[in-house]
Amino acid sequence: MPYEFLVLSVLFLVPGSCFWFLRPDLRPLMKQTVGVSLPFAATERLFYPEYWTPRFLFGLADRIGFGIEDVLFVAGLGAFSSTAYAVAFRRTLAPHGASTKPWRRAVGAFALALSVTGVLLVAGVSILYAAVATMVSISTALLLTRRDLGVPGLLGALVSAAIYLGLCLVFAALVPGVFERTWKPSLLLPGRLLGVPLDEVLYGLGAGFGATVVPAWAFGWRFVPSQTRTT
Template sequence: MQYVWLIWSLFTLLVWLILYLSKPAFRKEMMSISLGTMLLGFTEPLFVPEYWNPPTLFDLAQRTGFDIESLIFTFAIGGTGSVLYKAIYKRNVAKMEITEMGHSRHRFHIYILTSPIPIFLFLAVFTELNHIYCGVIAMFAGALLTLYCRPDLKWKIWVGGLLFLVYYFVFFLSLLTVVPYYVTHVWNLEVLTGIIFLGIPIEELLFAFSFGMLWSSLYEHILWYKIIKA
């Protein structure tokens, strides 16, 4: 069980690599979003051991809260979550017109773009919620606020969330097929809802959906791109 988290994270990296090599048009987006998302790997001490406590390389998570696997995992899912919708539906991006960028709803652009951060911090500091719920709420709220700022991305946001949920669900099932006892040994189920779907904690599925919603539109939202047919 020592290397399960490492192998799982490397599998997500393999999917990232396949997308990266097969979709040259997405490479810049994937690399930039992945590098930014990898920073979330440094938040792992917020979740270990309160949310889960996976065996890691050199027992880093147990000794420091940090681990190498989280950096690999966040790097991989960042780029994948960003382009999954475009890869499946054969879409690309184009720069928005200046007139579109000047719409009154965009006066909140930077606040909406960064909204998940203060939402997460507020919940983490002023509530007793497990940090996984703080993260899910923050990402979901950020995605909903993005819908106000960028209604043109509504299908990409909702469908992107569902696509990443399916992707994550399949990966999690493959993990449980090989290591069926992993969840009960690693997740701190006593402090969670206890709702399990086909062996997967509901918190993981909520994370996948909210992450997919927010990350599917992140690149376009940051750089003022709109979706076009490839």
């Protein structure tokens, strides 16, 4: 199949779409997270072709550094990873005090993430591990001011990684041999889990942790038990 990343990107839209329809109470967080996530599509130039070599629609990655697939992928990942904890553990959203200039906080977190990633790349860290280290370190630092997000962050990481792994397994079934053909050999984690590169599982964990903690901190949300039906 020539456009394997497009297949993966469409698959990643499925969980978030289901959450959107089944959990309207989580839609504000999903919209905010997707809005914050979209600029990360432009970071594809850091992954391609060092980390992997998929074919992009219209060859956009070679022309502008990222493609339509990246926009779909980060939107889907942001939607389900920010809400996976709430869905799995029947939590809903409640305001956490008065959020001061939430979008400025979000932009600040994005700028800090790019800065930390840049420093790690200059230090010689591979992009995949630099991205995961950035997500985990920034989220952990934010927990100093929002300790209530610690458990949601850890559980959200696990649930998101499970969803991520499941989507990769479906992807591998639809496009046999794709991980062998398209992914570069891992530098630190050469093993596989059910045929999926451990690097991808690690990325799913980091994304779940960051997407559970950072948007809730930036936009002033906390997770509380859901007392009513939310469907």
